Amino acid sequence: MRHFRIESAADDMYKLQGSPSPPFHNLTELVAYHKRKRSGLTTVLRMPCPREQAARAPDISFEAKDKWEVPRDTIVRVAP
Numbered sequence: 001m002r003h004f005r006i007e008s009a010a011d012d013m014y015k016l017q018g019s020p021s022p023p024f025h026n027l028t029e030l031v032a033y034h035k036r037k038r039s040g041l042t043t044v045l046r047m048p049c050p051r052e053q054a055a056r057a058p059d060i061s062f063e064a065k066d067k068w069e070v071p072r073d074t075i076v077r078v079a080p
Contacts, residue, residue: 004045014030015030016039
């Protein structure tokens with residue numbers, strides 16, 4: 001697996017860092033070009049890296065929350 005950095009070029013254009021390819025108006029054009037041509041890279045672009053999923057803490061279900069939730073007006077604060 002290889003990663004390539006995308007850098008901003010002049011006039012809101014994009015190019016791959018280290019590539020002699022011309023700058024592109026948007027990322028879609030940049031990716032389409034580099035899928036066809038190496039243009040100084042070690043390989044053509046093949047597929048995107050899978051997105052990393054943020055770890056989620058397990059949550060209790062709505063039914064369990066409703067069953068165990070205490071009404072706020074029943075809570076009394078006691079001084080220490």
